[in-house]
Amino acid sequence: MxxxxxxxxxxxxxxxxxxxxxxxxxxxxxxxxxxxxxxxxxxxxxxxxxxxxxxxxxxxxxxxxxxxxxxxxxxxxxxxxxxxxxxxxxxxxxxxxxxxxxxxxxxxxxxxxxxxGGELLGGYALSEAHAGSDAAALSTRARRDDAGYVIDGTKSWITHGGEADFYALFARTSDEGSRGISCFFVQGEPAGLTFGPPERKMGLTGSTTAQLIFEGVRLPAGALLGAEGQGFPIALSALDSGRLGIAACATGLAQGALDEAVAYAAERRQFGRPIIEHQGLGFLLADMAAAVESARATYLAAARRRDQGLDFARQASIAKLVATDAAMKVTTDAVQVLGGYGYTRDFPVERYMREAKVMQIFEGTNQIQRMVIARHLARSAAR
The missing domain is CATH 1.10.540.10 (Acyl-CoA dehydrogenase/oxidase, N-terminal domain)
Known part of the structure; x- marks a missing residue:
């Protein structure tokens, strides 16, 4: 349904x-x-x-x-x-x-x-192998010269890597920590930009994830977005919205798993009646439905704050945490509802379960979300 x-x-x-x-x-x-x-x-x-x-x-x-x-x-x-x-x-x-x-x-x-408009597809080049959750520690360099900027470094775990038509790239223009990061617009495949082989993932296998390798890539001065050193706040402002996007994706994935589980339980019969009528399965499905609707309500509450121009960073982290944890639980329970069939590739719930895991990892791991939420609470308590 x-x-x-x-x-x-x-x-x-x-x-x-x-x-x-x-x-x-x-x-x-x-x-x-x-x-x-x-x-x-x-x-x-x-x-x-x-x-x-x-x-x-x-x-x-x-x-x-x-x-x-x-x-x-x-x-x-x-x-x-x-x-x-x-x-x-x-x-x-x-x-x-x-x-x-x-x-x-x-x-x-x-x-x-x-x-x-749809003809061009974008990628977001922030993460690096040793600076995944610590965006301020990235090492990709943008060196300024008379013609613009020269980029050297490697970006990792980039969705649409090698498939995208443009990338929002974050690179270091100085050694001033988070204040030394800048944002650039990279279109096409300029000379010196190559891509690693697609990562071999347990889920989301239709979504290409690969390294972006910059070796002396030249960008014009007009590729800089905002001012030099403004990249870190640009990244954070985008990630708050991106976390809401992943919360919605996770909720949809959980809804799909719930739909499959309910349809199966309504048709599968044991002991003379559909298994959905057995209390053990019925209660499990009820908990799954409650988790999906709670996740939806959480991300919508954060989205409405964003739409009203209110601060929503804490609420975005809460939504990402709640929705992705719910997706992992609901998809796992969907496999349980289908029993042995759920563990086979004849039914989609095993794929949903594999796909749910990464939702807890990207756009900031759920451990990072807890840190973000706790910091917001600490700041509120100090006022």
């Missing part, structure tokens, strides 16, 4: 209906085969872009959909309930557009209609 939603406008209701139609007709029939083959669904992103689903939270004058985050995230959740790799890709693309939309100058923002 699909999620029961109360949308803020008739337009938003129609948008959800469109997303469900596309998900059922264009995504669901291909998800299992693409994941099994590890095939990147590039044409699927073009389809979503042409339908107006790749730029939903950005203003219409920039080429976006002009939708509040509350609506965008529920669209993302609908996609994730059918194909998590694609939903994560939409979230990452939205994240990659953020530095241009918020910090770009007038000339840089002229690119936005192309970035948001």
């Amino acid at each position: 699909p999620a029961d939603r109360t949308m803020p406008t008739p337009e938003a209701t129609d948008l959800i209906a469109l997303t469900r139609e596309i998900a059922a007709a264009e995504l669901a029939p291909h998800a299992a085969d693409a994941e099994a083959a590890g095939r990147f669904p590039r044409e699927t992103f073009r389809l979503l872009g042409r339908a107006g689903l790749l730029g939903l939270p950005y203003p219409e004058e920039q080429g976006g959909g002009g939708q509040p985050y509350e609506v965008y995230l529920q669209v993302l959740e609908e996609i994730a309930a059918v194909w998590a790799s694609v939903a994560v890709g939409v979230s990452v693309h939205t994240l990659a557009c953020h530095p241009v939309a918020r910090y770009g100058d007038a000339a840089q923002r002229e690119r936005l209609p192309d970035l948001l």
Whole structure:
């Protein structure tokens, strides 16, 4: 059964209906085969872009959909309930557009209609092998010269690495710790940029993850987004929104697992009746439903704060923590409901369980989210 939603406008209701139609007709029939083959669904992103689903939270004058985050995230959740790799890709693309939309100058923002229109796909190049959760410790260098900047270093765990048409790149322009990081727009595959082989992952195998290797890559001075040294706050402002995106993806993944479990339990019979009528299974499904709806309520509460212009960093971390932990629990329980069948690849719940694990890791591990939440609480207590 699909999620029961109360949308803020008739337009938003129609948008959800469109997303469900596309998900059922264009995504669901291909998800299992693409994941099994590890095939990147590039044409699927073009389809979503042409339908107006790749730029939903950005203003219409920039080429976006002009939708509040509350609506965008529920669209993302609908996609994730059918194909998590694609939903994560939409979230990452939205994240990659953020530095241009918020910090770009007038000339840089002229690119936005192309970035948001669907033909171009973005990547977010922040993480490094030894600076995953500690973004301030990154070592990729941007050295200024008369022509612009020269980039050297390696980015790791980059979603869409080698597949994207542009990247939001974070590199060090000075040795002043977090104040020495700057943000750059990298389009295409400039000379000196190569890619590592795709990571061999336990889940999200349809989403390419790879290293970006910069060896003397030259960027024009106009590639700098914001000011030199402003990269760290740019990264943090984008990540708060990105965490909401992953919370929505995790909730959608959990909803998909719940739907599979309920459908199976309603049809499978033991001892003369459907197993959903047995208290042991019925209570397990009830707990799964409660976890999904709690996760949804949590990320929507944070999104509404964002839409109202209120600080939402703590709430974003809470949403990411709650929703991804819920996804891991719900998908594991879905496997349990299906019993032996749940452990086979004949049913999708084993894939959902593998995909849920990474939700607790990327966009800041859940241990990092607890640190962020605790720091916010400490600051509040000190006032």
